[in-house]
Amino acid sequence: MGLLSKKDSKLISDPLLDNNPITIQVLGICSALAITAELKASIVMSISVLFVLGVGNVVISLMRNIIPSKIRIIVQLVVVAALVIIVDQVLKAYAYELSKTLSVFVGLIITNCIIMGRFEAFALGNGPWRSFLDGIGNAAGYGFILILVGFFRELLGSGTLLGFPVLGDPIEKTGLYSIGYENNGFMLLSPMALIVVGLIIWVQRSRNKALIED
Amino acid sequence: MENRTDKNSYTLLFAVGMVIVVGGILAFLASSLSPAIAQNEKIEKQQNILYALGINNNEGTSANFIDAALAPEEFKKNVTEQLVLTFKDGSIVKTQTRQEYMDEANQEPYLIDVKKQQNLQKTEGTRLLPLFVGKNPEGKTLYVAPIRGKGLWDAIWGYVAVDEDMIVQGAYFDHKGETPGLGANIKQTYFMDDFTGEHLLNESGVFKGITVAKGNADPKNNDKNDYEVDAIAGATITGDGVTAMIKKDLGLYVPYFKTLKK
Numbered sequence: 001m002g003l004l005s006k007k008d009s010k011l012i013s014d015p016l017l018d019n020n021p022i023t024i025q026v027l028g029i030c031s032a033l034a035i036t037a038e039l040k041a042s043i044v045m046s047i048s049v050l051f052v053l054g055v056g057n058v059v060i061s062l063m064r065n066i067i068p069s070k071i072r073i074i075v076q077l078v079v080v081a082a083l084v085i086i087v088d089q090v091l092k093a094y095a096y097e098l099s100k101t102l103s104v105f106v107g108l109i110i111t112n113c114i115i116m117g118r119f120e121a122f123a124l125g126n127g128p129w130r131s132f133l134d135g136i137g138n139a140a141g142y143g144f145i146l147i148l149v150g151f152f153r154e155l156l157g158s159g160t161l162l163g164f165p166v167l168g169d170p171i172e173k174t175g176l177y178s179i180g181y182e183n184n185g186f187m188l189l190s191p192m193a194l195i196v197v198g199l200i201i202w203v204q205r206s207r208n209k210a211l212i213e214d
Numbered sequence: 215m216e217n218r219t220d221k222n223s224y225t226l227l228f229a230v231g232m233v234i235v236v237g238g239i240l241a242f243l244a245s246s247l248s249p250a251i252a253q254n255e256k257i258e259k260q261q262n263i264l265y266a267l268g269i270n271n272n273e274g275t276s277a278n279f280i281d282a283a284l285a286p287e288e289f290k291k292n293v294t295e296q297l298v299l300t301f302k303d304g305s306i307v308k309t310q311t312r313q314e315y316m317d318e319a320n321q322e323p324y325l326i327d328v329k330k331q332q333n334l335q336k337t338e339g340t341r342l343l344p345l346f347v348g349k350n351p352e353g354k355t356l357y358v359a360p361i362r363g364k365g366l367w368d369a370i371w372g373y374v375a376v377d378e379d380m381i382v383q384g385a386y387f388d389h390k391g392e393t394p395g396l397g398a399n400i401k402q403t404y405f406m407d408d409f410t411g412e413h414l415l416n417e418s419g420v421f422k423g424i425t426v427a428k429g430n431a432d433p434k435n436n437d438k439n440d441y442e443v444d445a446i447a448g449a450t451i452t453g454d455g456v457t458a459m460i461k462k463d464l465g466l467y468v469p470y471f472k473t474l475k476k
Contacts (some may be wrong), residue, residue, distance in 0.1 A: 037395025037448070068225040075232060082236045089243055093250035095284070097260065104391050104398070154395065171433050188396060188448040 004133070011133040015141035018208060021114045022145040023201045028114040031195060032146055033190040035108065039162050042150030045105050046143025050136065051087070053115050057135035058079050060123035067124070076119040081110050114142055149196045157187030229234045257282050260289040265386040266373040267292060268350040277386075291356075296345040297325035299470055302340045306469045312387055320444055328362040328371065328463075350375070356383050359467055364458025366451040367391040370400065374464060378474045380414040382424070387456065397452030407433045408443040414464060416441075423461035423469045426453035429461045 004012075021027045028049075034039045059079050060067075067075050088106050091099035109115070118138050123131040156162055159167040159176075168175015170183055186192055205211045218224060240413070261279035264270065269292055271278040280288055298315040300308035317321050323344045335341035346358040354377065362371040368390035375384040387400040399405055412424050427442040435444055445453040 035394050037393065041394035064218065066220045066228070068228050070220070070225050071229055074229075078232060078236055082240060086243060089247050089251070092254065096254040104394060107391070148474060158395070179398040185447040 002214040008133055011130060011141070012137035015134075015137040016054065016144060017204075018211065020141045020145060020204075021117070021138050022079045022142055022197060023204055025117070025209065027117045028112050028142050029194075029197070031108045031112050032142075032149060035145060036150040036153050036193050036196075037157065037188050038154045038160075039147065039150040041104075042143075042146045044101060045108070045137070046146050048105055048109055049100060049112060049114065049142060050139040052083055052109055053118060053135040053139040054078065054132055055135075056083055056115060057118060057123040057131040058128045059083070061072065061126060061128045061131035064124050064126075072124065073120070076116055077110075080115050080119070084109050115137060120161075132172070145197065145200060147198065149193055152196055153187045153193060156184050157192075159183045234365075243443075254282075257285045260285045262373045262386050262388070263293060263324060263346050263348075264288055266375040266384045267348045267356055268352075268375070268384050272403060274444060277401060277406065291347040293324075293346050297344040297345040298323050298326070299345060299467070301335070301343050301466055306343070307316040309470070316358065316433075322463070323354065326360075328360050331363060332463075341466075343344070343470075345467065345470065352385065354383070357467075357471075359464060360445070361463035363455050363460045363462065365389050365392045365400075365455040366397050367393070370452065370455050370459065372456075372459070374409070376414065378471060380421075380468070380471050382412045382414065383410045389452070392452050396446065396448040399446050399449060400452055400456060404407050405443075405446060411438040412443060412459075413439055413441065415468070415471075419472070421465050423465065425456065426457045428453075 015021055019025065022029065023030055031045065037044050056079055060076060063075070063079075088099060088102070091102065119133060122134045126134070151161070154162075155166070159165060159170055163172055165175075167181065168177045170177050219228075222395075228461045258279075261282070264285065265277070265279055269280060269288060271280050279285070279333075294316075296312040298310040298312075299306045300310070301472075310318070312323055326342055326344045326347060328344075331341045331343070340409065344360060348356055348358065350356050353445040356375040356377055358373050360371065360373050362369065364370065370387065370389040370392065372385060372387035374382060376382055385406050387406055389398060389400060392398045392400065409424060414421060414423060417424050425442045426445045426447045430437075430442040430444060432440065432442070433444050
């Protein structure tokens with residue numbers, strides 16, 4: 001680890017596994033339910049949150065000594081909303097196609113509790129570099145679960161991955177469908193996202209008993 | 215340090231300063247970027263209309279517009295006329311050509327704001343209906359009408375190309391904020407292509423519309439005379455929105471198509 005000290009690298013690795021924002025801190029569940037019906041949306045959302053959380057954490061960290069504590073939540077909200085709107089407007093002007101893909105996520109990013117949670121819990125008390133690492137780590141942990149859930153929901157719900165039919169054609173009855181396999185339409189609905197997240201939590205806690213709370 | 219940021223006067227000052235700075239940045243950004251954004255939106259409308267006409271870069275199952283750089287030229291070439299019909303109290307009272315409308319309103323008919331016109335219809339009972347006449351790649355004359363309605367979360371809209379018998383020849387749908395993987399799939403080719411060939415009128419010329427139906431037992435959409443297309447699982451409300459906007463907005467054009475037949 002030449003680049004990062006041991007303490008710093010833990011900032012990245014911890015949220016990926018044993019302090020995952022979704023499965024352990026149970027933050028960001030709302031967006032995990034809303035947009036994981038297909039893999040592509042999960043990936044786009046993960047990248048967006050990675051960017052916003054990384055930059056936002058740095059901004060909040062730089063401002064941490066001048067933010068009045070009484071209105072710190074409002075300040076955090078303004079910072080994240082301004083960031084997201086700036087990105088949205090610039091994309092609309094210079095990368096219109098991409099901005100249309102992202103338009104659905106703008107509201108979801110602003111209200112994502114992971115972002116406010118990390119501002120409040122970490123960036124307000126730490127320097128910019130460590131806050132940046134913390135933001136990247138948490139966003140990666142969030143994105144990892146999101147992509148995992150999106151993978152299973154799209155595969156089992158629509159029989160496709162990133163829009164490509166990987167299991168055959170359900171209407172023409174080719175591939176897996178020729179032997180009687182059917183898509184599970186229930187996977188496309190939000191409750192199944194919660195159940196998939198629940199299964200991930202189960203697997204994670206049975207592998208690491210230290211995570212189980214009494 | 216702690217004391218200074220806890221003071222009420224500091225808090226107030228900070229809040230005011232923050233609002234001015236952030237507001238300033240956003241306002242500057244919005245006004246400096248707005249011409250580029252407006253241009254992008256204009257080209258998108260052209261691409262939408264061309265898409266409905268069948269002029270697109272579709273490959274396999276993904277919907278692709280023609281290049282943004284080519285759109286204005288293709289639009290000029292393929293959309294031969296942009297009619298503006300004035301709808302009033304249940305009938306079409308006036309038909310203007312593009313030139314006549316441009317002289318009057320100084321605006322291209324394809325930039326007519328459908329939402330504004332829908333509101334006018336509600337408040338004043340009168341509404342402008344743009345209708346784009348063009349040729350598809352096979353050389354057939356088609357009429358493209360814009361439609362707009364409500365999905366689950368926000369607005370949905372589309373462009374439907376029909377021939378003079380009001381048989382659908384192409385459709386493009388889009389949405390502002392439908393759920394990815396569910397309602398957002400109305401802009402997938404497998405959904406939009408289902409509308410091609412569907413009849414909007416029955417044999418005696420009564421407007422039936424097209425219903426996005428769950429139980430039509432016709433997933434391949436072989437029956438083009440049932441006024442139904444197959445719905446998307448998990449997107450009932452978005453599908454109902456598509457049905458409603460087709461019924462409400464396309465229905466208004468029926469009198470014009472009746473005049474074509476005479």
